[in-house]
Amino acid sequence: MEPAPSKPKGGRPRDGVWADFDESTTKIRACICTWCRLEMKSEPKRMIHHLAQKCKHIDLVVRNKYLLRWNEMSANHEDESVPRKIQKTSPKKRKILIAGGNFNTVYLKYMAALTGKPRPRICFLPTANGDSQSCILEFYQQCAPLNVEPFVQLLFVSKNNLDFDEMLLSMDAIVCSGGNTVNQQAIWKAHGIDDILKQAWDKGIVLGGASAGGLCWFEEGTTDSRPKRLTTVKCLGFLPGSHCPHYDSQLDRRPLYQKLISTGELKPGYACDDDAGIYFEDHEPIRAVTARADARVYYVSMVNGQIQEQVLPTHSINTDTSCTI
Structure with a gap:
């Protein structure tokens, strides 16, 4: 004591x-x-x-x-x-906001607050779902109640008159879609988007997303991008360690993630339920957040030879999306 x-x-x-x-x-x-x-x-x-x-x-x-x-x-x-x-968040901080699933209006509002801008420019990067038109429409609908300027950067058939770097580096925030993480990483690398996103991060542009849009920022994690079963994928590595999204909504996620960490196939890392997420500054987790009362965030690691699943305290952003962190 x-x-x-x-x-x-x-x-x-x-x-x-x-x-x-x-x-x-x-x-x-x-x-x-x-x-x-x-x-x-x-x-x-x-x-x-x-x-x-x-x-x-x-x-x-x-x-x-x-x-x-x-x-x-x-x-x-x-x-x-x-x-x-x-109370003032330094504009030089490199910021990433992830969620295990459902990067909805609540998360977009929180992301907008993190920019520190009165009317931030937020760009949607829907590469992981193949530039899905229905997802793009949903993004605009989610932004409609907010005081933001929404943009979309297509990669499969780009109709913008600006180069990718001119477009993305002019934003205040970039949110990436869920979908196929393996395809997302390959396409980004082919177009040099991985390097542009690193520049955006270093510049202080807020990055984020859910599912594949949250996993992509880590070194590695679990994915359903391939047929039949969950596998692992290497990602951008802006954030150290591994990540597992959809921790509560897909039954195979939790046991596989723990197994892969226990065998050393994955590094220790963060697991997020749908509607739960983490705000990072540089490489540090600053706040675990949730848009649903029973959604949880976990840090999963090996302690004394045993797998440990530590529940992190969360802050609800359903009613309080002011950026005071």
């Missing part, structure tokens, strides 16, 4: 977050993170925010504890829970 936080003279007991900080010996009202040794102001809200979303060396279990606290603080005191300087 952890010792109770000490009580400063004449004040309230210290917040439990101090268990992961040392007092600074060089500055007044400053502290040092025990995980990454970053020195910062000794304000509990800043300290919790750092451990939940910024620290790059913190243990995942500890991060999740503080992520849960931060989500609760954000939900209950959105405007007061963090200083204004922290």
Whole structure:
């Protein structure tokens, strides 16, 4: 059991977050993170925010504890829970928003907020489903309630007067469709779209999607792109590790993903139910999100020779899509 936080003279007991900080010996009202040794102001809200979303060396279990606290603080005191300087998301961050399935209006609204633009330009890249006209129509319908400018980049028969890089790099966000990940990766490579998407990511353009549109950003994962059975696929590798979409809706996904990780055929990674997803900055998971109450996000890995499926705390974006992270 952890010792109770000490009580400063004449004040309230210290917040439990101090268990992961040392007092600074060089500055007044400053502290040092025990995980990454970053020195910062000794304000509990800043300290919790750092451990939940910024620290790059913190243990995942500890991060999740503080992520849960931060989500609760954000939900209950959105405007007061963090200083204004922290509320602003740096435009230089490389951002990816994925979902296990159903990248609908709720996710598009959240993606739009992540751009920081009042009326962002969002481009749909439906390569994985063969530039399906019905999916393109659905994308426009999903965007209709939002204050965004929707665009579509076709690859099978492109009618744009702009080159692929001119089109995609002029966007504020790019969302990729679900479908056949193997075909998607091959076509992107043939057209140089993989390199353009890397430029877009480095530029700060928000990337995202669900199913194949979420899997594509990882190093590898499970796919139903080939006949008869689920297999593995190598992807862009912007995000480290593996990914498994549709974790709750396709019965074979969960046991296969765990088996492949346990045998070393896949790296540890993230599994998302339909309607659940993760927002990443650079390579770090910042927030697990959900558009359905019972949708879950998991980190699947080997611990002491046994497969471990860790449920990550999620933040509902159904009613709160403001970007305060």
